[in-house]
Amino acid sequence: MTTTGSETGAPITDRVRELVGRSSPFNTARDAVNEAMIRHWCDIIDDANPVYTDASTASASVFGGIVAPPAMLDVWDKPGLHLTRDPSNPQSAALNLLDAAGFTSTVAVNSELEFARYLRPGEWLHSTLTLEEVSDEKQTGLGTGHFVTSRLSYSVGDELVGTVLFRVLKFRPGTGRARSAAEKPGPDPDPALRPRPAINRDNQYFWDGARAHELRIQRCNECGEQYFPPMPRCRRCGSLSMGYRVASGRGSLYSFAVPHYPQVNGFRYPVLVGLVELEEGTRLVSNVVGCRREHLRVGMPLELCWLDSHPASADGAVDSRGAISLPQFRPARAARHTETRRADAVAPGDELPLCPIPLTTTLIAGGALATLDYFDAHHDRDMAQQRGSKDVFMNIHTTLGLCERYVSDWAGPEAWWRALRVRLGAPNYPGDTMTMTGSVTAVDQGSGEATIVFRGTNGLGDHVSGTAELTLPASERSIGAAR
Amino acid sequence: MTAHRYAGATAIAGIGATEFSKRSGRSELQLAVEACTAALDDAGLEPHRVNGLSTFTMETNPENEVMRSLGIPELTHFSRIHFGGGAPCGTVQFAAMAVNEGVADYVLCYRAFNERSGRRFGAGVQERPAGATAEEAQFAWTSPYGLLTPASWVAMFATRLMHEYGVTSEDFGRVAVADRRHAATNPAAHFYGAPITLEDHQESRFIVEPLHLLDCCQETDGGQALLVTTLERARDLRQAPVVVEAAAQGMADDQQMMRSFFRDSLVGLPEMGVCARQMWETSGLGPDDIQTAVIYDHFTPFVLPQLEEFGFCGRGEAKDFITGGAIEIGGRLPLNTHGGQLGEAYLHGMNGIAEGVRQVRGTSVNQVGGVDHVLVTAGTGVPTSALVLGRE
Numbered sequence: 001m002t003t004t005g006s007e008t009g010a011p012i013t014d015r016v017r018e019l020v021g022r023s024s025p026f027n028t029a030r031d032a033v034n035e036a037m038i039r040h041w042c043d044i045i046d047d048a049n050p051v052y053t054d055a056s057t058a059s060a061s062v063f064g065g066i067v068a069p070p071a072m073l074d075v076w077d078k079p080g081l082h083l084t085r086d087p088s089n090p091q092s093a094a095l096n097l098l099d100a101a102g103f104t105s106t107v108a109v110n111s112e113l114e115f116a117r118y119l120r121p122g123e124w125l126h127s128t129l130t131l132e133e134v135s136d137e138k139q140t141g142l143g144t145g146h147f148v149t150s151r152l153s154y155s156v157g158d159e160l161v162g163t164v165l166f167r168v169l170k171f172r173p174g175t176g177r178a179r180s181a182a183e184k185p186g187p188d189p190d191p192a193l194r195p196r197p198a199i200n201r202d203n204q205y206f207w208d209g210a211r212a213h214e215l216r217i218q219r220c221n222e223c224g225e226q227y228f229p230p231m232p233r234c235r236r237c238g239s240l241s242m243g244y245r246v247a248s249g250r251g252s253l254y255s256f257a258v259p260h261y262p263q264v265n266g267f268r269y270p271v272l273v274g275l276v277e278l279e280e281g282t283r284l285v286s287n288v289v290g291c292r293r294e295h296l297r298v299g300m301p302l303e304l305c306w307l308d309s310h311p312a313s314a315d316g317a318v319d320s321r322g323a324i325s326l327p328q329f330r331p332a333r334a335a336r337h338t339e340t341r342r343a344d345a346v347a348p349g350d351e352l353p354l355c356p357i358p359l360t361t362t363l364i365a366g367g368a369l370a371t372l373d374y375f376d377a378h379h380d381r382d383m384a385q386q387r388g389s390k391d392v393f394m395n396i397h398t399t400l401g402l403c404e405r406y407v408s409d410w411a412g413p414e415a416w417w418r419a420l421r422v423r424l425g426a427p428n429y430p431g432d433t434m435t436m437t438g439s440v441t442a443v444d445q446g447s448g449e450a451t452i453v454f455r456g457t458n459g460l461g462d463h464v465s466g467t468a469e470l471t472l473p474a475s476e477r478s479i480g481a482a483r
Numbered sequence: 484m485t486a487h488r489y490a491g492a493t494a495i496a497g498i499g500a501t502e503f504s505k506r507s508g509r510s511e512l513q514l515a516v517e518a519c520t521a522a523l524d525d526a527g528l529e530p531h532r533v534n535g536l537s538t539f540t541m542e543t544n545p546e547n548e549v550m551r552s553l554g555i556p557e558l559t560h561f562s563r564i565h566f567g568g569g570a571p572c573g574t575v576q577f578a579a580m581a582v583n584e585g586v587a588d589y590v591l592c593y594r595a596f597n598e599r600s601g602r603r604f605g606a607g608v609q610e611r612p613a614g615a616t617a618e619e620a621q622f623a624w625t626s627p628y629g630l631l632t633p634a635s636w637v638a639m640f641a642t643r644l645m646h647e648y649g650v651t652s653e654d655f656g657r658v659a660v661a662d663r664r665h666a667a668t669n670p671a672a673h674f675y676g677a678p679i680t681l682e683d684h685q686e687s688r689f690i691v692e693p694l695h696l697l698d699c700c701q702e703t704d705g706g707q708a709l710l711v712t713t714l715e716r717a718r719d720l721r722q723a724p725v726v727v728e729a730a731a732q733g734m735a736d737d738q739q740m741m742r743s744f745f746r747d748s749l750v751g752l753p754e755m756g757v758c759a760r761q762m763w764e765t766s767g768l769g770p771d772d773i774q775t776a777v778i779y780d781h782f783t784p785f786v787l788p789q790l791e792e793f794g795f796c797g798r799g800e801a802k803d804f805i806t807g808g809a810i811e812i813g814g815r816l817p818l819n820t821h822g823g824q825l826g827e828a829y830l831h832g833m834n835g836i837a838e839g840v841r842q843v844r845g846t847s848v849n850q851v852g853g854v855d856h857v858l859v860t861a862g863t864g865v866p867t868s869a870l871v872l873g874r875e
């Protein structure tokens with residue numbers, strides 16, 4: 001199906017498709033690959049892989065020196081603040097035509113990075129873009145529009161170092177399918193409607209602590225024995241002098257229950273209720289937040305966060321019972337794997353540890369700027385809202401960086417990236433959490449090539465899904481040989 | 484060695500119940516009085532001979548009102564047991580102690596409520612007052628997080644059973660299938676004529692994961708009463724005496740009210756273990772001497788650790804024990820032959836004691852052959868109680 005363009009009468013699809021196969025002139029990046037931008041990127045992505053930043057570790061590694069994070073491949077040639085569409089670039093020309101035909105909204109949907117080799121500081125990157133495909137007009141969830149696919153080729157001198165397939169959807173605003181009631185998450189339930197804890201002299205210490213965001217464990221002032229739930233007398237030494245210690249907030253999921261019915265006010269159903277074992281040894285019941293039902297596993301690491309559930313005033317009057325804060329637990333980020341996994345230690349079906357990524361405005365705005373993406377809706381809330389977005393939203397290059405970090409933290413510092421392919425879905429807005437999950441789908445024990453599929457979900461659904469292809473050392477010997 | 488003097492010297496001489504329904508259409512007090520009257524009729528005893536009453540602290544029908552309406556002139560014993568569904572066998576124990584000590588001659592144990600059409604337990608525990616009692620304050624550790632109902636409390640244990648012992652939802656389902664098979668042939672059961680399959684169980688909606696709807700007992704309107712007296716007096720009444728061979732209560736270390744989440748292990752029921760030890764020591768019997776059992780089944784998961792606590796199988800082995808129809812009529816240990824609380828009615832376990840009595844008398848609609856001894860248990864996850872009933 002095609003739509004008739006308003007000005008020339010020729011179908012817009014045909015006019016845009018005339019550009020397919022054309023390539024842009026070579027573009028040279030404004031700056032050489034450099035350690036300052038790499039460090040800036042690693043800071044915001046929170047990627048601690050030392051081969052990107054630490055010269056001595058990097059030179060002792062399989063890379064033989066500092067390399068740029070592969071996910072930065074299509075960052076280096078970005079124009080920065082002064083973005084203009086160069087009509088000699090066939091993608092820009094296509095987007096301009098589609099804008100004029102009313103397909104004024106743009107959203108990135110796919111990015112597929114293939115790496116021929118790693119980039120090193122000092123290298124000047126050249127790129128050229130070829131317009132590969134313009135789809136028929138399609139009805140998508142966002143609206144009716146065309147998918148525009150381009151391929152960027154990156155080279156250093158005459159050497160091809162990588163390619164990027166990049167697909168955007170250009171669509172008419174306001175033509176999206178209405179989301180069904182089931183898809184709509186609805187407003188967040190008001191936590192003040194949850195049952196309040198019944199507070200008395202025995203448990204006052206706990207709720208006073210919670211108000212100060214301290215998770216307190218009752219402890220005997222005489223012998224140090226600790227208890228939960230609290231008791232007025234130490235059963236070990238007989239003391240009536242009971243105090244508390246403050247928990248670190250680290251723990252693991254001992255058991256869980258997921259209520260669906262009956263549904264009471266103040267909760268979003270199904271509710272994730274966890275029995276959390278603190279590293280100090282006591283347990284407590286709490287909610288698991290920042291992940292979904294399918295992410296729950298007995299034993300998963302958790303960390304404390306807080307919900308200020310009940311304000312000190314209700315209906316304009318001061319509530320004599322005071323404010324209530326509830327301890328909550330979110331999945332804890334697993335420690336970075338500092339040894340590189342060997343191919344023979346990995347098998348299809350292996351699960352990567354779940355990883356929560358808190359979506360802050362700093363991460364979203366900082367990530368956009370660190371990837372030289374100055375599109376205003378990524379860093380300027382006012383502009384984002386003028387464009388009809390509820391808030392700033394994450395750019396695709398930050399997402400690529402977070403995906404790379406997630407897989408690298410599991411695979412280890414010397415895993416050799418071959419490709420990173422992602423598909424984008426629901427936007428990442430501030431205040432949400434994106435939870436990464438992944439698993440190994442294939443390992444070639446001969447070559448060490450491994451494929452990992454991953455997914456990042458937020459409160460709206462899947463933000464990103466994709467695959468990572470990397471080469472793991474096949475054995476101890478091969479690491480040495482590569483060095 | 485536990486020696487309970489009332490054990491073997493006391494008996495259940497009468498049982499009586501109202502119909503079990505979803506809407507009784509009458510007051511809870513009337514249900515209590517009707518059930519007591521039925522138990523007295525069953526025994527052939529005039530109400531004025533009763534001088535003891537034993538019930539639950541949760542019971543809303545006070546002894547004085549039951550006494551007035553039954554025409555009991557005076558009471559020398561009245562006792563109540565705490566902790567909800569943990570109480571039923573405890574009321575029989577208190578009654579047995581009272582009659583054996585000569586404190587009373589005939590004691591009625593009763594429980595009646597409009598649990599379906601009136602205040603539903605499944606609706607959950609919500610707002611609790613400030614300045615709470617120690618009992619109310621316990622809810623502070625669970626209610627603000629959405630863990631509000633008995634089903635949700637049991638679910639936390641069920642997840643752990645699945646994790647540690649490899650128990651599956653289908654294993655829980657086998658309990659429901661057995662109960663509903665037995666209910667299907669019991670005209671008094673709510674689910675008379677309505678057996679279920681394992682597929683039905685698996686397809687029923689989640690109430691609190693991992694519990695499906697068909698893992699959860701019903702909510703019932705009704706009343707059940709039992710008449711307890713000495714074995715000697717029971718011999719003079721209408722029915723053959725059903726001997727209280729053992730009766731005990733149990734509460735264990737770090738006990739909470741259905742929320743004993745803070746113990747080292749969540750896969751056992753140590754309070755039921757306290758009962759089991761007393762059952763076997765008092766009666767001199769063991770699991771091999773039991774032909775059929777009424778195992779408390781407000782929710783299916785806790786049936787499994789009960790079988791382990793009483794030694795019908797080893798730790799973690801209940802999931803294997805219950806396969807292949809072992810807990811259905813014709814199996815090694817038919818359970819809940821009245822249909823249990825999942826199939827007959829949820830009368831806080833009191834209807835299960837009545838079924839134990841019928842099995843000993845030989846009058847159950849799903850009669851097991853050659854019954855000498857029946858085990859009956861009370862609520863799980865709570866401080867609890869148990870009975871062994873037998874023939875004289």
Ligand SMILES: [Zn+2]
Pocket residue numbers: 220221222223224225234235236237238239
């Ligand atoms: Zn102490």
